[in-house]
Amino acid sequence: MQSKNVFVKPNLVVEPLVDKWYASSYLISPVTASLFFANHYLKMLQSFVSAPQVHIKALQERKMLGGPFIDYPAARVKEIRSLIDKTIAAHPETLRFAKGVRELNQLLAEKADGHTVEPLYSQVPEPLRGFVELVYDLNNAPSIRFMEGLLYHSRMFHENTQSVRLFLTESDGRPFAFNTPRLPCNDSMELPIPFCDPRLDDLHRARTEPINYQDLKNLLNIDEQLEETFLTFLTTSQPVAKGSFDGEGLRVRYFGHACILLETRNLAILCDPVIGYSYEHGADRYTYEDLPEKLDYILITHNHHDHCLIETLLQLRHKTEKVMVPKNNPGALQDPSLKMMLKSIGFKQVYEIDEMEVVDVVGGSIRGIPFLGEHGDVNIHSKIAFCVELEGQSVIMAADSNNLDARVYRNLVPNIPQVDALFIGLECEGAPLSWAYGPMLMNPVSRSMDQSRRFDGSDCEKAMQIVDILKPKHAYVYAMGLEPWLTFMIAVDDSETSHSIQESGKFVGLCRELDIESERMFCKKEIVLTSD
Numbered sequence: 001m002q003s004k005n006v007f008v009k010p011n012l013v014v015e016p017l018v019d020k021w022y023a024s025s026y027l028i029s030p031v032t033a034s035l036f037f038a039n040h041y042l043k044m045l046q047s048f049v050s051a052p053q054v055h056i057k058a059l060q061e062r063k064m065l066g067g068p069f070i071d072y073p074a075a076r077v078k079e080i081r082s083l084i085d086k087t088i089a090a091h092p093e094t095l096r097f098a099k100g101v102r103e104l105n106q107l108l109a110e111k112a113d114g115h116t117v118e119p120l121y122s123q124v125p126e127p128l129r130g131f132v133e134l135v136y137d138l139n140n141a142p143s144i145r146f147m148e149g150l151l152y153h154s155r156m157f158h159e160n161t162q163s164v165r166l167f168l169t170e171s172d173g174r175p176f177a178f179n180t181p182r183l184p185c186n187d188s189m190e191l192p193i194p195f196c197d198p199r200l201d202d203l204h205r206a207r208t209e210p211i212n213y214q215d216l217k218n219l220l221n222i223d224e225q226l227e228e229t230f231l232t233f234l235t236t237s238q239p240v241a242k243g244s245f246d247g248e249g250l251r252v253r254y255f256g257h258a259c260i261l262l263e264t265r266n267l268a269i270l271c272d273p274v275i276g277y278s279y280e281h282g283a284d285r286y287t288y289e290d291l292p293e294k295l296d297y298i299l300i301t302h303n304h305h306d307h308c309l310i311e312t313l314l315q316l317r318h319k320t321e322k323v324m325v326p327k328n329n330p331g332a333l334q335d336p337s338l339k340m341m342l343k344s345i346g347f348k349q350v351y352e353i354d355e356m357e358v359v360d361v362v363g364g365s366i367r368g369i370p371f372l373g374e375h376g377d378v379n380i381h382s383k384i385a386f387c388v389e390l391e392g393q394s395v396i397m398a399a400d401s402n403n404l405d406a407r408v409y410r411n412l413v414p415n416i417p418q419v420d421a422l423f424i425g426l427e428c429e430g431a432p433l434s435w436a437y438g439p440m441l442m443n444p445v446s447r448s449m450d451q452s453r454r455f456d457g458s459d460c461e462k463a464m465q466i467v468d469i470l471k472p473k474h475a476y477v478y479a480m481g482l483e484p485w486l487t488f489m490i491a492v493d494d495s496e497t498s499h500s501i502q503e504s505g506k507f508v509g510l511c512r513e514l515d516i517e518s519e520r521m522f523c524k525k526e527i528v529l530t531s532d
Contacts, residue, residue: 005210006234008203010289011279013174015165015182016195016310019087022177023162023195024305028344029336030156031101031146032440037091038098039439044068044179045084052077066435066491071180079183093127093155100125101333104144105442108134112142131156133331145331152340159194166191166233170279174488178305189229191220195310196346201318207288208239244268244292249530250393252421254521255286257486258307258479260397260423264390266362268292271299271386271397272307273316276485283484286524288315296361298323301371301399302383303338304436304455306481306490310345317346324359324366326384327352334440335380353384356415364390369412373402376433376453393420393529396470400425400455400479403462409469420529422472423521424463425479426504427492430456459499460506467511474527475511477504477520 016023018033021041026032048055052074058064059071072080088095103125111120117134124132131154133145151157167188184190193199199219206216213234222230245251245263253261258272270291278287298320300308325338342350353359353368367387375383385398394417401424403409433445433453445453457479458466467475480500481490494501504520511518519525 004213004236006206006213006216006236007208007210007239008206009168009233009235010207010239010287011169011277012207012233013165013167013169013277014200014203014311014315015167015177016314017163017165017182017190018158019090019161020083020181020183022182023310024178025303025308025310025336025338025341028195028310028341029148030151030154031097031148031333032336034094034098034156035101035333035439037087038095040068041181042084042087042095044070045080045087045181048072049077049081049084063491063493065176065487066431067179069179071175072183076183080181083181083183090161091158094158096125097127097156100127101144102442104128104132108142108144112136114140117142144333146333148331148337148340152344157344159196160192162194163190163192164195164200165189166230168233169277172282172484172487174485176491177488187229187232189226193220195314196344198346200314200346204315205318207315208241208293210238239289242290247528248391249528250390250395252395252527252529253286253290254476254478254525254527255290256483256523257481257490258301258397258399258423258425260395260478261286261291262388262390262395263292264363267296267364267390268294269297269299269361269366269388269390270295270316271388272301272399272479273298273312274306274309274486274489275312275315276483283523285483285485291316291319293319295320296322297366299366299386299388299397300325300338301385301397302326302374302380303328303336304400306479306486307399308338309489313342313347314345320347322349322351323347324351324353326368326371326382327354328382329379332379332381334378334437335382338382355384361390364388364392367416369396369416370408371399371401372404372408374400374430374455374457376437376455378433378437378453387416387419389417391529392531394418395421395529396423396472398422398424398466400427400457401466402428402456403458403466406462406465406469409466413469419470419472421474421476421527422467422470423476423478424466425457426459426463426477426507427480427500428456428459428503429493429499430454460503460510463507464510467514467516472516474517474529475507476518476525477507480504480520482520483523 018027048070055069329335371383
C-alpha cells in the first residue's frame with residue numbers, strides 16, 4: 001500500500017476532542033468551555049475517583065446513560081486521577097476565569113442596586129478584567145456582557161488542547177460521548193491536530209477521493225508506532241459514486257434525526273448535519289457517500305449537539321461553500337456565537353440569519369422563521385427554523401419547535417409561501433434544565449424547577465395546531481433521536497409506551513385522517529416534490 005492511492009474506510013470515525021473530552025460547541029466557545037471544565041467535567045472526574053462503583057452501578061440502567069457518570073471500570077481510576085492533575089496544571093487561567101465569573105455574578109447581586117456600576121469595575125476579578133462589560137436591563141437587573149470576540153483572541157482560547165481520535169466502528173453501539181473522557185485504547189489513535197487545520201480536510205476528502213498513501217502518512221505525521229493501526233483505517237477499494245440529483249423539482253432526503261438534504265439540479269442544502277457511518281450489518285441509512293460533491297449551504301437551527309455536531313461538521317467542511325446560523329444574544333454567557341465558533345474551527349463563510357430575513361439562492365430562497373421553546377425557558381436567541389423554497393416547492397424544517405403560542409404561526413402565514421412539506425420534532429419529554437445548562441447556572445435550582453423547565457418540543461395537540469394553521473401537504477415527524485447510530489449522543493426512551501412515541505403516533509394518524517401525507521421518519525427516506 002506504500003505507493004498506492006488509498007481511501008478512508010466508510011466506517012472510520014474521526015472524533016474531535018478537547019482535553020480528551022468529546023467536543024461540543026460549548027467546549028470551543030471560551031466562556032462556556034471554562035464553566036464546563038470547572039463546574040462539570042472536573043467534578044465528574046473527582047466523583048469517579050472517590051466512588052467509581054457508584055458510576056458503574058448507575059450505568060447499568062439505560063435511563064442513566066446520559067447522566068453525569070463516567071463509563072470506565074474501577075481499574076482506570078489511576079488514569080482518571082492523572083487526567084485531573086493534567087487538566088488543573090494545564091489550564092489554571094481557565095479555572096480562574098470560571099471562578100471569577102461566579103464571583104462577579106455574586107458581586108453584582110450584592111452591590112448593583114440600580115445605581116451606576118462604574119465603581120464596580122475596580123472589583124472585577126482579575127481574570128475577567130478587560131473582557132467584560134457590566135450592564136443593567138430595563139428592569140434594573142444587572143448582568144455581565146462578555147466580549148466573546150476578544151476572548152477568542154486571548155489565552156482563554158486553546159487550540160493546542162484540540163485533537164482528533166480515529167477508530168473504526170463496526171456497529172451502532174458507540175460508547176456515550178458526553179460523559180466519559182477518551183482515554184487511550186487499542187485499535188484507536190489520537191492525532192494532535194487542531195480543528196481548524198486544513199489537513200483534516202485532506203483526511204475527510206479521502207472518503208471519496210483517492211490520495212497517495214505516503215502523502216497522507218506524511219501529511220498526518222504518522223510514525224512507525226502508529227502506522228500499523230493507521231493502515232487498518234484505509235482501503236484501496238474505490239467507493240461507488242452516487243452522483244447528485246438531476247431530476248425535476250426538489251428532492252428531499254432524510255439522513256436521520258434532524259438531518260435533511262434538499263437538492264435541485266442547481267443547489268444542495270443540508271440542514272442540521274448528523275450523519276451515520278456505513279458498515280456491513282448496520283440499519284439501512286444514507287451516509288457520507290450519499291452526499292453530493294458540493295454543499296452550497298449548511299443550515300443550523302440551534303446550538304445543541306444533536307443539531308450542531310462538530311464531528312460531522314468537520315467532515316463536511318471541505319465540500320461546504322457557506323454555513324448559515326441564527327444570530328445569538330451577543331455577550332450572553334448562555335448563548336455563545338455559533339458564527340464565531342464555526343469560524344474558529346475553520347469554516348470561512350459563516351452567515352447569520354435573523355427571524356423573517358430572506359436570503360435569495362439559485363432557484364428560490366432561504367427564510368428564517370421564529371423558533372419557540374426547547375431551551376428550558378433560558379433567554380437563547382441562537383435558534384431559528386428554516387423555510388426553504390426551491391423550484392416552487394416550500395419546505396419548513398422546524399427542528400424542536402415547541403408551539404407555546406399558536407399566534408406566532410398565524411402571524412407567519414401571510415409572510416411565507418404555501419408550505420408543501422413540514423418537518424417537526426415531537427420529542428415532547430425532553431431533558432431537565434440542568435442537563436445542558438447546569439454548568440452555567442450561577443445559583444442552584446430546586447428539583448421541581450429543574451424538572452418543569454425542560455428541553456421539549458411540541459406534543460401532538462401543539463403540532464396539530466401548527467398543521468391547522470400552515471396547512472402543509474406533507475407533515476413529517478423527525479428529530480426524535482430514534483436511529484440506532486445516535487445512541488452515542490442521545491439517550492431517549494424509544495419504547496412504544498414512551499410519551500413522545502405515543503404523541504408522534506397520534507400526530508401521524510390525525511394528519512392521515514386529513515389526507516396529509518405523514519409518517520414518523522426513521523433511518524432514511526426520499527421524497528421528490530414537484531409542481532405536479
